[in-house]
Amino acid sequence: MGPIRYLPALARVFALVALLAPVAHAQAQTDPLPSWNDGAAKQAIVTFVKDTTDRSSPKFVLPEARIATFDQDGTLWVERPMYAQVTYCLERVPALVKAKPELADVEPFKTVLSGNRQAMAELSMQDLEKILAATLTGMSVDEFNSQVKQWIETAKHPRWKRPYTELTYQPMQEVLQYFRASGYKTYIVTGGGQAFVRVYAERVYGIPPEQVVGTMGGTKFDYGKDGKPFLTKEPKLLLNDDHAGKVEGIYLMIGRRPYAAFGNSVGDQQMLEYTKAGDGARLSVLVLHDDATREYAYGPAQGLPDSKLGTFTQALYDQATMQGWTVISMKNDWKRIFAWEP
């Protein structure tokens, strides 16, 4: 069993952007989406929810079929300069080497230990996979959960110097709550590790572990010295929950087509297509990162070439227009980005 590919879109993430400036926001009302400016995006979301929950509407959807799926990185929280989970893996390396001192002189662990950010940014995809496999597998499920829990409670984002869990987008938190208040089951469907996101999803998003769909690894059942059964995380990929894998993951974990799906990158394309292809009212939404001041700017609106920082490519933008998806401009549609902004 070789190293796994947990985050295949990884390489392009190593651009250490660093811009700064939180901005004022507006007051809440009875409005279900108080952090949103009036506009086409907000209107599309509200109309969709009203249509599918009004019994007299031809687009009414039975409560048990109300499924809404949300990509995490870049859709619910900040994904720059690096996916939180990749940062976790890199920051786990010292503890890993302490437990296995023989790794100290072995690449790529040696480079990570050096703390040389430039060298780390130049690690190859293969090297990263080795780091992911070594830090995400080989321990019991309980050990893993407590390692992630400890990290997520203490680690800070390099730009805002705040825990990652405070870098969720307040307008999207409102969408999650609005959907749930309207009888929707909200799911995370992430290319990140399912086990990783589950550790904090309930606290941070109000989404329980069973509603987190992510990249899935195998586990091995065994008995401990106390005779009690436990599971060990194995370096065996069951499903790469990205691109077409997101649709397969939805089928596996949910078993029905979502009525609404939110994403922000080419990794979400198939999920948005699959959602939109269903009968009746269907909502497919892309978050466009066009706010370099308050968050980050990357994607077609910035005129960046597709292959560079192009998780949101021009082709994807064009497809959204053609197929009637909704595009959220962070700059124009969101009054504020984070809950803690004054």
Add this chain to the structure above:
Amino acid sequence: MGPIRYLPALARVFALVALLAPVAHAQAQTDPLPSWNDGAAKQAIVTFVKDTTDRSSPKFVLPEARIATFDQDGTLWVERPMYAQVTYCLERVPALVKAKPELADVEPFKTVLSGNRQAMAELSMQDLEKILAATLTGMSVDEFNSQVKQWIETAKHPRWKRPYTELTYQPMQEVLQYFRASGYKTYIVTGGGQAFVRVYAERVYGIPPEQVVGTMGGTKFDYGKDGKPFLTKEPKLLLNDDHAGKVEGIYLMIGRRPYAAFGNSVGDQQMLEYTKAGDGARLSVLVLHDDATREYAYGPAQGLPDSKLGTFTQALYDQATMQGWTVISMKNDWKRIFAWEP
């Protein structure tokens, strides 16, 4: 990709038992379990639910953590003389051969087409796997769902001449409802195909597709001629949800340890161990088939050798006693077996 192993405990099922006799039952009360006789099993279930839902109890469990898992075959409905899904696969063969006439003279399809029950009962495990792979994979998810739906609505059990969906155990239906009314999420955790059981689980058990954990096969994403995306069921096993696989399936699909688990065979052993090994109140339950008159009798109470019809072995019975699991005697604990009994 070779044929998959959907139902590994299959071989021992081919014993075409046929006994007959529905029996009278008693009246309902405000009792949450009216089809149960008073006794240790009913008492254990009621005490567990009360303890875990009473805020003043030291064994109180927060609503979001209330997970109860149920094996299907032999625990929620009849599994003799053959698993319903295996019967489905055999009965699909004529339609399969109609679509692919070249299979008519190929074994094991030829034997199944012959209708010779004796010859079918003697099919090898490998032959059965070929039949399962051919009838459960290779079609779109939508096609598969409509094939199963049609079958489950029309097929009849050889003994009772009723649809399989009328052969669920009324006392277990009451347990499902009682748990849900007490804030538990009820899950099926079956060695059978996840996709198969999902087709009818909501109608028959009130359990939505996303709460069916079963043996999981891979799917392939593609676009149809109309440009719309669809999934095809592939002959690729992701997880054999039986024995230790049930614990892995629970981890994958639910992500937390159940507080209660119900099973009836060695395939449920690890799930019951894992459930019981948790902190606080945990309920692990085995259904013992000791009622040859009203249903079937197989397992240790019948003094059958472990290896023959031993899905419920003497060793499992002993383990239940040692580890404080609850054993349900169908004969003594259930006033009636089926809802339609007079």
